[in-house]
Amino acid sequence: MKVIAVKYIYSWILATFLLAIPSEADAQLFFRRVDSMLTRRYFKGDIDTAYVVRPATKWTVTARMNVSGTKIETEGITSPSERVGEAHFKSEMQAERKATLSVGVSYLGLSLSASVNPAKMLGRYHDYELNFNSYGRRFGFDVIYQDAKNFTGWHDHEGMERMQLPDGQLSVKTLNMNAFYVFNSRRFSYPAAFSQSYIQRHSAGSFLLAASAMGQHASLDWNQEMQLKMTNIALGAGYGYNYVPGRGWLLHISALPTFIVYSNTSMTFGDTRVPLHYHFPEVIITGRGAVVRQWHNKFFGTSMVFNFTNIGREDKLAIHNIKWHVRTFFGLRF
Numbered sequence: 001m002k003v004i005a006v007k008y009i010y011s012w013i014l015a016t017f018l019l020a021i022p023s024e025a026d027a028q029l030f031f032r033r034v035d036s037m038l039t040r041r042y043f044k045g046d047i048d049t050a051y052v053v054r055p056a057t058k059w060t061v062t063a064r065m066n067v068s069g070t071k072i073e074t075e076g077i078t079s080p081s082e083r084v085g086e087a088h089f090k091s092e093m094q095a096e097r098k099a100t101l102s103v104g105v106s107y108l109g110l111s112l113s114a115s116v117n118p119a120k121m122l123g124r125y126h127d128y129e130l131n132f133n134s135y136g137r138r139f140g141f142d143v144i145y146q147d148a149k150n151f152t153g154w155h156d157h158e159g160m161e162r163m164q165l166p167d168g169q170l171s172v173k174t175l176n177m178n179a180f181y182v183f184n185s186r187r188f189s190y191p192a193a194f195s196q197s198y199i200q201r202h203s204a205g206s207f208l209l210a211a212s213a214m215g216q217h218a219s220l221d222w223n224q225e226m227q228l229k230m231t232n233i234a235l236g237a238g239y240g241y242n243y244v245p246g247r248g249w250l251l252h253i254s255a256l257p258t259f260i261v262y263s264n265t266s267m268t269f270g271d272t273r274v275p276l277h278y279h280f281p282e283v284i285i286t287g288r289g290a291v292v293r294q295w296h297n298k299f300f301g302t303s304m305v306f307n308f309t310n311i312g313r314e315d316k317l318a319i320h321n322i323k324w325h326v327r328t329f330f331g332l333r334f
Contacts, residue, residue, distance in 0.1 A: 035108075042108040045137060051187040051202045055333050057297065060106040060196065062331035066115070068129065069324055070095040070148060072172065072218070076317035093153035093170055095146075098129050109197060126150060131325065133305075135190045137198075141179040142286070142305060144323060148172050172218040176307050176323055178286045180238075180256060181209040188242055193252035193290035194303055196331060200250050205241035210256040212236070212284040214309055216321065228319070230265040230276075230311060234258035234284045252290040252303075259283055265311055265319075279313045300330040 043054055075090045102115030119125035127148040134141055151170040155163045182188060184206035192200040211234070218228040240254030260282040267276065285308045292301035309321040 038108040038110070046186060047137070047189075047198075048186045049201075051200070051204050052189045052192065053199050053201060055197070055199060057333040058108050060104075060331055060333050062104045062106070062196070062329055064102045064104065064115075064327055064329045066100045066102065066131075067097060067326050068131070069097045070146060070172075070174070071320075071322040072151075072170075073320040073322070074318065075314050075320075076312070077315055087158040089155070089157045091153060091155040091165070093151045093165060095148040095172070096125065096127060096150035096152075098125065098127065106197065111195075133194075135194045135197075137185045137189065137191065138182050139179070140182075140190050141177065144174075144176040144307075144325070146172070146174045146323075148174075170218065170220050172216065174321070174323070175213075175215045177213045178256065178258075178284075178307070179211050182240070183207045183209070188240065190240065190252075190254075192250060193242060193292060194288070196292065196294075196299055196329075199294070200242045200244055203242060203244045205239060208238045208240055208254065208256060210236050210238055210258050210286070212256070212258040212286060214284060214321070225268075227268040228265075229268075230319075231263070232260045232265070232282070232284065232309065232311070233262040234260045236283075238286075240288070248294050250290070250292040250294075250301075252288065252292075254288045256286040256288075257283055258285070260311075263311070267317075276312055276317060276319075279316075282311055284309045297333045298331070299333075300328075302326065302328045 039058070042058075045054075047053075072093045073091070075088075077086050077088055098117065099119065100115045100117045102113050104111055104113030106112075117125060127146065127150050129148075130143075130145045132143045149171045150167055151165070151172065152167050153165045155165055157163075180190075182190060184204065187204035188206035189198040189200050192198040213234070214230070214232045216228065216230045220226040236256065236258030238254060238256035240252070243251040243253075245251065260278070263278045263282060265276040287306040287308075288304065290301060290303035292299060303326070305325045307321070307323040310318070311320075312318040
């Protein structure tokens with residue numbers, strides 16, 4: 001009886017499993033429904049089609065080359081001592097540039113991409129950088145995290161010979177974030193310039209609302225250890241414009257100045273901690289630009305994102321952070 005019961009249970013489980021496996025016709029019906037749902041979602045939107053349209057095709061394949069760089073500038077006046085008066089100083093440090101190659105595939109707005117860094121694969125690049133961005137019709141953002149140790153540069157101190165700062169002395173971890181809201185999303189398209197998921201047919205601009213944030217921890221091992229820690233949050237507004245000079249062309253430019261509303265910055269020299277007090281105006285500025293050319297089912301172009309942060313004042317201590325990213329791309333739609 002037990003053997004018969006076990007065989008019955010096994011047969012019931014097997015039959016249930018086989019019935020659960022969809023037939024080829026069921027699978028095709030399922031994928032058609034998913035495709036129909038994604039298509040409706042893709043083409044649905046409150047846009048003025050005289051100015052902005054979706055590409056008529058479903059698939060987009062894009063090859064990209066990305067190059068990014070970082071620069072940190074400091075300038076200020078040293079405090080006078082009993083022997084020496086005030087002295088002006090200035091320094092500039094640049095991280096090694098990062099270059100990557102990537103390929104992205106998009107189906108009705110759903111995207112997947114993979115990238116490689118040839119210099120890192122060959123052991124010539126040791127820094128770490130992560131870029132993540134999203135450009136929607138109304139909302140968009142950039143997030144950039146960098147852990148860099150390959151900084152080189154120089155330091156000028158009044159009355160002294162310029163010092164060259166070699167690689168490996170400065171270590172910096174930086175997080176940059178910028179988010180924006182587009183007011184005229186019916187006629188102005190950020191994605192047309194940066195993700196090519198829309199096509200700008202006629203020139204249009206828009207006012208933008210923006211928020212920015214930056215966190216940084218820098219350590220310099222030179223004569224005595226120095227550390228810099230900063231956290232900044234900023235709010236502001238800007239303007240973006242898509243210029244269409246002719247059929248198939250798009251030129252984009254936008255600027256998002258944000259004013260710091262929260263700042264917590266300090267420097268440590270050895271065992272001495274020196275807080276840097278807020279000085280208006282301290283700003284985080286994000287600029288973007290792009291040139292796109294498209295014909296038939298092909299497109300190519302270049303885009304740029306530029307971040308500038310100004311902290312402090314030159315008659316005491318000012319710190320400027322500059323971060324840029326340039327992308328060249330070529331794509332096919334089908």
